Amino acid sequence: MAVSGLTSRKVRTLLIMLGPVLGVAAIVAAIGINESSKGHLKAKLQELGTDLIVVNASAGFGFGQDPVIEAAAVGRVGRLPDVVAVTGTRQMSDIVTVPFAGAEDYYRAFPVPVIATGLDLPSTLEVPLVSGRFLNEFDESSGARVAVIGRDLADEYGYLRGESRTIELNGLQYGVVGVLDYVLLEPSMDSAVFLTFTAAMEDWGLDDPDPSRLYVRAPVNTRLVAQEIPTVVSLGGPDGANASVPTDLLDAQSQVDESLNNLTKMMGGLALIVGGVGIANVMSISVIQRSSEIGIRRALGHSRSTIAIQFLFEALVVGVLGGIVGAGVGAGVVWGVAEYRGYTMVLSVVGLAGWALVSVGVAVVAGLYPSTKAARLEPLETLRLG
Amino acid sequence: MNPAGPDGADEVILSLEGVSRVYGEEVQVRALDGVSMEIRAGEFVSIVGPSGSGKSTMLGLLGILDLPTHGVIRVRGVDASELSDAERSRLRGEAIGFVFQQFHLIPHLTALGNVETALLYRGLSSRQRRGRAMEALEQVGLGARHDHRPVQLSGGEQQRVAIARAITTQPGVVLADEPTGALDSRNAENVLEIFHDLQTPDRAICIVTHDLHVADSARRKISMLDGRIVSDEQLVRS
Numbered sequence: 001m002a003v004s005g006l007t008s009r010k011v012r013t014l015l016i017m018l019g020p021v022l023g024v025a026a027i028v029a030a031i032g033i034n035e036s037s038k039g040h041l042k043a044k045l046q047e048l049g050t051d052l053i054v055v056n057a058s059a060g061f062g063f064g065q066d067p068v069i070e071a072a073a074v075g076r077v078g079r080l081p082d083v084v085a086v087t088g089t090r091q092m093s094d095i096v097t098v099p100f101a102g103a104e105d106y107y108r109a110f111p112v113p114v115i116a117t118g119l120d121l122p123s124t125l126e127v128p129l130v131s132g133r134f135l136n137e138f139d140e141s142s143g144a145r146v147a148v149i150g151r152d153l154a155d156e157y158g159y160l161r162g163e164s165r166t167i168e169l170n171g172l173q174y175g176v177v178g179v180l181d182y183v184l185l186e187p188s189m190d191s192a193v194f195l196t197f198t199a200a201m202e203d204w205g206l207d208d209p210d211p212s213r214l215y216v217r218a219p220v221n222t223r224l225v226a227q228e229i230p231t232v233v234s235l236g237g238p239d240g241a242n243a244s245v246p247t248d249l250l251d252a253q254s255q256v257d258e259s260l261n262n263l264t265k266m267m268g269g270l271a272l273i274v275g276g277v278g279i280a281n282v283m284s285i286s287v288i289q290r291s292s293e294i295g296i297r298r299a300l301g302h303s304r305s306t307i308a309i310q311f312l313f314e315a316l317v318v319g320v321l322g323g324i325v326g327a328g329v330g331a332g333v334v335w336g337v338a339e340y341r342g343y344t345m346v347l348s349v350v351g352l353a354g355w356a357l358v359s360v361g362v363a364v365v366a367g368l369y370p371s372t373k374a375a376r377l378e379p380l381e382t383l384r385l386g
Numbered sequence: 387m388n389p390a391g392p393d394g395a396d397e398v399i400l401s402l403e404g405v406s407r408v409y410g411e412e413v414q415v416r417a418l419d420g421v422s423m424e425i426r427a428g429e430f431v432s433i434v435g436p437s438g439s440g441k442s443t444m445l446g447l448l449g450i451l452d453l454p455t456h457g458v459i460r461v462r463g464v465d466a467s468e469l470s471d472a473e474r475s476r477l478r479g480e481a482i483g484f485v486f487q488q489f490h491l492i493p494h495l496t497a498l499g500n501v502e503t504a505l506l507y508r509g510l511s512s513r514q515r516r517g518r519a520m521e522a523l524e525q526v527g528l529g530a531r532h533d534h535r536p537v538q539l540s541g542g543e544q545q546r547v548a549i550a551r552a553i554t555t556q557p558g559v560v561l562a563d564e565p566t567g568a569l570d571s572r573n574a575e576n577v578l579e580i581f582h583d584l585q586t587p588d589r590a591i592c593i594v595t596h597d598l599h600v601a602d603s604a605r606r607k608i609s610m611l612d613g614r615i616v617s618d619e620q621l622v623r624s
Binding site: 009297299300302378379380383 | 446449451452471472474475476477478479480484486488490492493494503504506507551555563
């Protein structure tokens with residue numbers, strides 16, 4: 001009986017429920033997405049390890065060419081205390097790579113990165129091979145035309161595990177000897193071709209085996225090592241270098257997410273407040289429209305408090321339903337985003353219940369004024385006697 | 387018909403003692419001016435008078451929907467002014483039934499639901515409420531239409547639902563405000579008949595009306611003018 005005022009005006013009830021639903025959904029989604037992405041970042045940090053340093057050559061005094069790090073610096077960095085592995089790479093340009101003759105047009109438009117690399121790349125990045133082997137000393141000393149390809153590229157080429165096949169680099173046939181697994185830190189490597197520096201020099205006119213980027217693994221004192229590296233690389237010479245710990249960037253990213261999250265929470269809170277105002281508003285109008293019902297109830301012996309409780313109860317129902325639906329919608333959004341971005345969904349059940357309760361609280365507070373107003377109505381004025 | 391009449395032994399259900407009701411503060415309107423009267427169980431009373439004579443004010447006060455500015459209203463001997471809102475509401479619900487000119491049915495409830503409204507908050511189970519409401523609907527001849535909503539009923543039927551709602555609580559007095567005012571003559575006659583049927587030795591009926599035919603069908607007729615009772619006569623039924 002008490003909710004008949006809600007069920008008989010379904011559209012209105014749904015509309016006033018929209019406020020709490022949106023508010024709770026926004027807050028739940030904001031928190032859930034943030035937690036899920038944080039969990040994802042944490043997992044990613046765990047996977048990447050927080051001890052990898054990336055060193056990029058920066059423009060020194062030399063002009064007209066891409067900045068590089070001299071090959072000798074690789075050895076110097078490798079000899080630093082706490083450094084356990086170091087590998088230099090250099091991205092080559094103007095090489096069109098195709099899986100077979102005749103596919104040039106497409107791959108000219110969407111070039112595959114070609115990377116000359118040291119032999120320790122898998123161990124430095126701690127990425128295994130999914131098939132075959134990586135480039136080895138013999139490949140390097142002989143300058144053999146062999147290549148390792150990234151996992152995405154292998155999929156794209158339809159490369160079968162253990163298959164003997166070649167790919168074509170500007171018309172030169174290279175034998176594929178292995179497939180590197182996904183490199184989380186450098187997703188571009190997933191679709192790259194890796195060569196030895198010797199092959200790069202013999203076939204592609206590279207003057208010297210100077211890398212443009214170093215990957216350095218230093219399990220202890222990672223940041224201290226990162227600070228030393230630029231000096232070790234340049235030794236006061238013209239070669240500059242920037243060293244960074246990529247996982248620090250991820251940490252920063254999670255900080256950015258935090259502020260975005262706060263903004264969304266605030267907006268959700270605002271939606272809840274606006275929703276509350278909406279409830280108060282619509283219920284006040286409802287009190288006027290139902291004044292004759294209120295009058296007759298009073299005439300039938302319902303006390304002022306009974307009337308007030310009835311309206312409060314309606315607000316309560318709106319709040320409870322709005323809270324539950326909102327929490328559900330929010331959880332659904334979190335699930336969708338987690339699914340879409342490949343996160344593991346992190347959602348606190350206590351949090352869901354908590355925000356649903358906040359919705360109930362807002363609705364009840366919003367219902368106080370109209371309820372009081374309903375209770376104060378003078379039955380004689382609403383019944384129009386005589 | 388039921389025997390009725392003021393034979394002294396009948397319980398006084400409502401009494402007004404020197405009751406005045408003044409509206410407004412700066413410009414005061416004395417809607418009721420020192421009225422004293424009693425309504426006893428078993429009476430059939432009509433209150434007549436022109437617009438502004440105070441009969442609606444009187445009805446509001448008789449139904450303790452309003453309280454007097456001066457004087458005392460007693461319901462079954464209890465001074466209504468002494469009670470809290472909750473107590474007064476309870477007393478009203480138990481002792482008094484209302485019927486209005488505009489029916490005042492709740493549009494989204496069925497006929498049965500409307501009658502049940504009067505039985506809410508009385509510690510009755512929904513089964514008991516349903517049973518009693520059904521009984522009252524049958525008494526006014528609408529048992530078969532209990533699941534209809536007000537819009538599906540004619541004016542006369544709506545007023546009969548309202549009457550069922552007024553009597554389902556077994557009140558000592560039914561107060562009716564122009565109960566036939568919104569009805570055509572045939573329905574009005576029918577509703578008036580129902581009122582006569584409802585009158586029992588322990589229940590009074592009090593109708594406020596313009597309609598002289600309705601007024602003259604009562605046993606006792608109170609005429610009002612300018613907030614005072616100008617005549618209070620027992621009618622001899624012809």
